[in-house]
Amino acid sequence: MSVVESTTKIYEGSRIPSPIPTVLQVDPAKHALDDILTINFGPNHPSTHGVLRLVVDLDGEHVAGIAAVIGYLHTGFEKTMEQKTWWKCITYPERIDYVSFQVNELAFVLAIEKLLAIEVPQKATWMRMLLSELTRVHSHLVWLGTSALELGAISMFWYTFDDRDATLDLFEMVCGTRMHTRYFQAGGLAEDIPEGFFDQAREWCKKMPKAIDEYEAILDRNAIWLKRTKGIGLLSADDAIALGQSGPVLRASGVNWDLRKNMPYLAYDEVSFDVPVYPEGDVYARYKVHMNEMRESVRIVSQCLDRLAEMRGEPWIADDRKVVLPPRHELHTSMESLIHHFKIVTEGYVVPEGEVYSCVESPRGEFGVYVVSDGGPKPWRVKFRAPSFVALQATATCMTDAAIADMIAVVGSLDGVMGEVDR
Amino acid sequence: MGYEAVPGLVETVAGHGETTLVVDAARIVEACTHLRDEQGFNFLSDLTPTDYLGWGGRGVSGYIGTRAGRDLHAPGTQGLARVPVPKPKRFAVNYHLLRLADDPVRVRVQAWLDDGEEIDTVVPVWPTADWFEREAWDMFGIVFRGHPNLARILMEDDWEGHPLRKDYPIGGEPVRFSGEE
Numbered sequence: 001m002s003v004v005e006s007t008t009k010i011y012e013g014s015r016i017p018s019p020i021p022t023v024l025q026v027d028p029a030k031h032a033l034d035d036i037l038t039i040n041f042g043p044n045h046p047s048t049h050g051v052l053r054l055v056v057d058l059d060g061e062h063v064a065g066i067a068a069v070i071g072y073l074h075t076g077f078e079k080t081m082e083q084k085t086w087w088k089c090i091t092y093p094e095r096i097d098y099v100s101f102q103v104n105e106l107a108f109v110l111a112i113e114k115l116l117a118i119e120v121p122q123k124a125t126w127m128r129m130l131l132s133e134l135t136r137v138h139s140h141l142v143w144l145g146t147s148a149l150e151l152g153a154i155s156m157f158w159y160t161f162d163d164r165d166a167t168l169d170l171f172e173m174v175c176g177t178r179m180h181t182r183y184f185q186a187g188g189l190a191e192d193i194p195e196g197f198f199d200q201a202r203e204w205c206k207k208m209p210k211a212i213d214e215y216e217a218i219l220d221r222n223a224i225w226l227k228r229t230k231g232i233g234l235l236s237a238d239d240a241i242a243l244g245q246s247g248p249v250l251r252a253s254g255v256n257w258d259l260r261k262n263m264p265y266l267a268y269d270e271v272s273f274d275v276p277v278y279p280e281g282d283v284y285a286r287y288k289v290h291m292n293e294m295r296e297s298v299r300i301v302s303q304c305l306d307r308l309a310e311m312r313g314e315p316w317i318a319d320d321r322k323v324v325l326p327p328r329h330e331l332h333t334s335m336e337s338l339i340h341h342f343k344i345v346t347e348g349y350v351v352p353e354g355e356v357y358s359c360v361e362s363p364r365g366e367f368g369v370y371v372v373s374d375g376g377p378k379p380w381r382v383k384f385r386a387p388s389f390v391a392l393q394a395t396a397t398c399m400t401d402a403a404i405a406d407m408i409a410v411v412g413s414l415d416g417v418m419g420e421v422d423r
Numbered sequence: 424m425g426y427e428a429v430p431g432l433v434e435t436v437a438g439h440g441e442t443t444l445v446v447d448a449a450r451i452v453e454a455c456t457h458l459r460d461e462q463g464f465n466f467l468s469d470l471t472p473t474d475y476l477g478w479g480g481r482g483v484s485g486y487i488g489t490r491a492g493r494d495l496h497a498p499g500t501q502g503l504a505r506v507p508v509p510k511p512k513r514f515a516v517n518y519h520l521l522r523l524a525d526d527p528v529r530v531r532v533q534a535w536l537d538d539g540e541e542i543d544t545v546v547p548v549w550p551t552a553d554w555f556e557r558e559a560w561d562m563f564g565i566v567f568r569g570h571p572n573l574a575r576i577l578m579e580d581d582w583e584g585h586p587l588r589k590d591y592p593i594g595g596e597p598v599r600f601s602g603e604e
Contacts (some may be wrong), residue, residue, distance in 0.1 A: 002525055003523060003524050004524070004527055016550050019571040020553065020571040020572045021546065021550035021551075021553045021571075022550075022553050022554060022572075024571065028475040050441065071575075071578065071579075074577040078562075078587060079586055079591075079593070083593065113437050114440070115439060117439075122579075185535055208539050240524060241465055241466055242465075242549060242550050242551065243550055244466060244468070244549065246552030255523075257523055262527050263527050263529075302454065321550075353505075353507040353508070354438055354439050355438075355439075355441075355443075355473075355517075356425055356439045356441060357441065357468075357519050357529070359468070359532065366468060368468055368469055368519065370469060370471060370517065370519065372473055372477065374478060374507045375507050380473070380475075380478070381470040381473045381474070383469065383473075385468055385519070389554065390551060390554075392553050393550075393551060393553060411497060422577055423577075
């Protein structure tokens with residue numbers, strides 16, 4: 001199956017507004033009629049997924065103009081990271097998108113490793129893949145719960161957050177914290193996988209597909225859900241690519257593109273999974289992509305568990321004393337280990353000069369990290385390519401000819417996490 | 424596939440498994456249009472500037488770095504091991520392109536600017552550049568000529584300065600409760 005099918009026709013031509021691609025402007029002829037009501041959504045409206053502000057021009061119930069205002073959560077992550085040593089910086093990417101923390105951490109660690117050209121043990125690679133997929137399920141559960149909640153299906157929120165809790169229990173078991181784990185290090189993992197993890201994770205793999213079936217049973221036959229999602233928020237394949245959309249939004253527009261399949265990283269070329277693609281380009285298609293992606297993630301997790309079970313006793317982090325902290329027990333007996341430990345903790349490790357762009361398929365799409373190093377212990381520049389930031393640019397295109405009530409469904413389906421948008 | 428036909432190409436740099444095309448800033452739109460239409464780079468992943476003010480002079484507090492490596496006769500405890508390769512101008516604007524097709528490729532296009540120099544917008548080439556260029560203006564003060572809506576995006580409209588510039592002070596926000604009134 002080729003990446004872009006030529007048969008995909010969601011609507012004729014392009015709906016990207018001109019001259020400004022991200023702002024839907026009111027037709028001047030309509031403006032003269034004096035019927036336009038400008039209202040302000042947010043920044044603290046409960047259904048804006050954080051602090052997003054939308055200025056909407058209404059003609060009756062129809063949206064005539066829309067502009068998104070962002071920046072309310074801007075905390076200067078990129079500037080802060082320029083002041084921290086590389087190994088302290090690892091804690092920042094996960095706090096940017098607090099729902100897909102582990103995947104963001106992975107992207108940054110991969111960037112450091114690319115500059116260092118350090119070999120990562122296979123156990124670490126497979127565990128990274130496993131935790132990435134757990135994060136994807138976690139993120140999609142949060143998305144499903146909140147999006148359904150906004151459209152009135154309150155019960156979904158309780159169900160999904162119950163399963164989200166079970167997912168976070170796994171993180172707690174491995175990393176000690178439920179979110180923002182800092183478990184990935186340059187060179188591998190912070191700690192070995194605990195023994196009890198495998199049983200609990202297999203239990204989770206058994207339970208999850210059933211839970212996803214139940215969610216679909218609740219929503220797929222719900223007349224209100226179908227009415228409010230089908231045919232709403234259309235985005236064609238060409239417009240999605242032109243607007244730089246990625247992840248579920250792109251795949252719901254009929255583009256068969258997934259970095260895990262098309263440009264594999266970690267060991268994604270060694271596991272079998274399918275990429276769900278839906279050609280309708282509406283909110284319902286995005287929902288379907290999310291649901292099926294969760295199923296595929298569970299498939300990947302169980303394959304990772306099988307492989308990791310064979311790797312017991314293997315190293316989980318590279319043996320490079322200039323980058324990796326020495327094992328704790330060595331600090332009591334080896335002077336060199338103590339020196340290395342001291343140097344890495346106080347001064348940080350040194351990353352060779354250069355610039356790299358590393359990206360991964362986050363639950364929201366292509367999460368990229370561009371880093372520049374001057375050869376010192378601190379990054380010269382860090383830039384995150386945040387998929388949410390890009391997704392919100394499509395709001396105006398998706399809202400063409402839509403009603404005000406659809407806005408909630410559309411903005412929800414684009415799945416913006418405002419921490420990531422504003423960074 | 425080679426990139427020799429890209430208009431305004433200055434040099435091609437390969438490093439860490441990535442390709443960087445350094446392009447004359449004055450011909451950036453031509454180069455981007457060529458890459459999109461002739462070479463299929465239909466997807467703009469990311470657009471971001473980097474400020475290289477003070478590049479190579481940062482934090483050398485110990486060993487005196489030279490191009491060849493550390494000068495072991497200079498006293499000290501830490502610092503850069505070697506001075507990095509100097510950059511041609513202060514700002515680099517980086518365009519991360521992706522060919523979203525069955526034969527995917529990534530390439531970085533780089534244009535160099537001095538403080539006060541302007542560059543043409545690529546919004547007509549890739550509409551997704553809209554917010555990226557606004558962010559670049561907001562954070563670095565780089566003017567994109569012809570941008571349809573070059574306003575601040577993350578900072579407030581009346582913010583002074585461009586925070587990601589290297590000469591922007593950390594803790595530069597005025598403190599309101601100073602007790603000096």
